[in-house]
Amino acid sequence: MKQQKINFQQSNRVKKTKSNSRYVSVKGSKGIQYDTKSKKYMVTLLMGVDKNGKQVREFERFSTLKEARKRKEEFKAQKKLKQTPPPLEKITLGEYIRRYLEMHKEEKAETTNEYYAKIYKRINKYKICKMYIKDIERRDIIDYMQTLKVETRLTVQTINKDLGFLKTVFKDALKNEYIVNNPTSLIDNLKVVNQFQGAFYTEDEALKIISYLKNYPNRNIRILFYMGLCFGLRRGEIMGLKWESVDFQKNTITINNNRVVLRNKTIDKSPKTKDSERKLTLEDFPFIIEELKSYRNWQIENFPDSLYVMINPYTGKPLTARGLNNGFNTFIEKCNVRRLRIHDLRHSFATICRHKGATIEEISKALGHSDTRITKKIYVHPTDTIANKIANKAFASIFDEKPEK
Numbered sequence: 001m002k003q004q005k006i007n008f009q010q011s012n013r014v015k016k017t018k019s020n021s022r023y024v025s026v027k028g029s030k031g032i033q034y035d036t037k038s039k040k041y042m043v044t045l046l047m048g049v050d051k052n053g054k055q056v057r058e059f060e061r062f063s064t065l066k067e068a069r070k071r072k073e074e075f076k077a078q079k080k081l082k083q084t085p086p087p088l089e090k091i092t093l094g095e096y097i098r099r100y101l102e103m104h105k106e107e108k109a110e111t112t113n114e115y116y117a118k119i120y121k122r123i124n125k126y127k128i129c130k131m132y133i134k135d136i137e138r139r140d141i142i143d144y145m146q147t148l149k150v151e152t153r154l155t156v157q158t159i160n161k162d163l164g165f166l167k168t169v170f171k172d173a174l175k176n177e178y179i180v181n182n183p184t185s186l187i188d189n190l191k192v193v194n195q196f197q198g199a200f201y202t203e204d205e206a207l208k209i210i211s212y213l214k215n216y217p218n219r220n221i222r223i224l225f226y227m228g229l230c231f232g233l234r235r236g237e238i239m240g241l242k243w244e245s246v247d248f249q250k251n252t253i254t255i256n257n258n259r260v261v262l263r264n265k266t267i268d269k270s271p272k273t274k275d276s277e278r279k280l281t282l283e284d285f286p287f288i289i290e291e292l293k294s295y296r297n298w299q300i301e302n303f304p305d306s307l308y309v310m311i312n313p314y315t316g317k318p319l320t321a322r323g324l325n326n327g328f329n330t331f332i333e334k335c336n337v338r339r340l341r342i343h344d345l346r347h348s349f350a351t352i353c354r355h356k357g358a359t360i361e362e363i364s365k366a367l368g369h370s371d372t373r374i375t376k377k378i379y380v381h382p383t384d385t386i387a388n389k390i391a392n393k394a395f396a397s398i399f400d401e402k403p404e405k
């Protein structure tokens with residue numbers, strides 16, 4: 001049977017083809033074809049994929065091109081609507097947290113994102129996560145905290161960190177008008193009973209350690225104790241110290257890098273807070289200046305491309321946290337002093353500085369704290385002396401005095 005002729009109006013929109021197919025593409029209308037047999041316009045609708053990953057298609061036919069185009073646009077709108085997030089009043093806390101983490105991923109440190117993801121994983125186990133965020137009340141948050149306290153072995157400090165994270169999330173939800181009131185605003189942290197306090201070395205012990213270090217063969221351990229005891233640096237700040245941050249002309253070191261362990265790998269990140277970025281003077285510790293110069297000359301001769309002060313003496317690679325901890329423990333045994341943590345060198349610095357007359361403000365600045373209350377509550381242990389001197393000068397003064405017997 002002879003194929004009927006397409007009228008003039010249709011032929012302006014239908015692409016001519018040499019193919020014998022009954023379906024002819026329509027100009028400017030992707031997904032629409034003209035069926036020369038039925039004299040109708042066929043719209044192809046992509047419905048997604050099946051369980052085998054194969055594209056699923058549906059077809060609809062219309063008498064006019066206008067109707068076909070209208071259906072195509074309606075389908076596009078419906079498909080887009082399904083991909084649009086659910087209405088604000090229907091979003092759950094879990095869904096909002098997931099979006100929050102994704103939205104702010106780039107602006108936060110990798111370690112922060114890792115810790116937030118850990119909190120989200122924990123929250124996701126409880127019913128509060130499946131509640132609509134607009135329906136969550138103060139009581140629900142308190143119940144979640146009490147459940148953690150009773151049913152888990154988490155410390156009170158960890159549970160309070162969960163609360164801090166939830167406060168951040170609900171503050172963001174309030175800002176974006178997902179909620180009318182913030183249910184976390186009037187919730188206080190759980191009271192910490194028997195809060196952990198770091199120990200510290202006394203002046204006599206500090207002098208003994210410094211004296212023993214002079215002939216100790218491990219350069220990394222010498223620098224660890226010098227930087228921890230005399231300046232109160234964090235372990236990550238010591239491991240992250242680069243030679244470019246050591247100025248031998250001005251005898252200063254700039255603290256602007258922090259090496260931490262994340263998922264069994266060591267990474268560089270910014271200092272803990274903005275106040276943690278600081279410049280410290282070495283002028284009151286000539287033996288530290290000589291130690292750093294000597295180590296630098298040795299590295300230039302053996303590993304000229306080394307960037308970090310603390311390196312593996314056999315490979316030249318940056319020293320790992322495990323290597324530093326092992327060296328620290330070995331020294332403690334050989335020196336025969338009390339076994340404390342590396343971080344307790346920081347406590348020792350703060351306490352000795354306070355005892356020798358430095359103010360809380362001076363010590364806080366030297367430690368890189370953003371709040372003097374942290375310094376006073378956690379790092380400075382009880383002393384009897386109060387005066388007004390610069391923190392590092394206060395600590396250096398112990399080397400001018402003989403330890404009491």
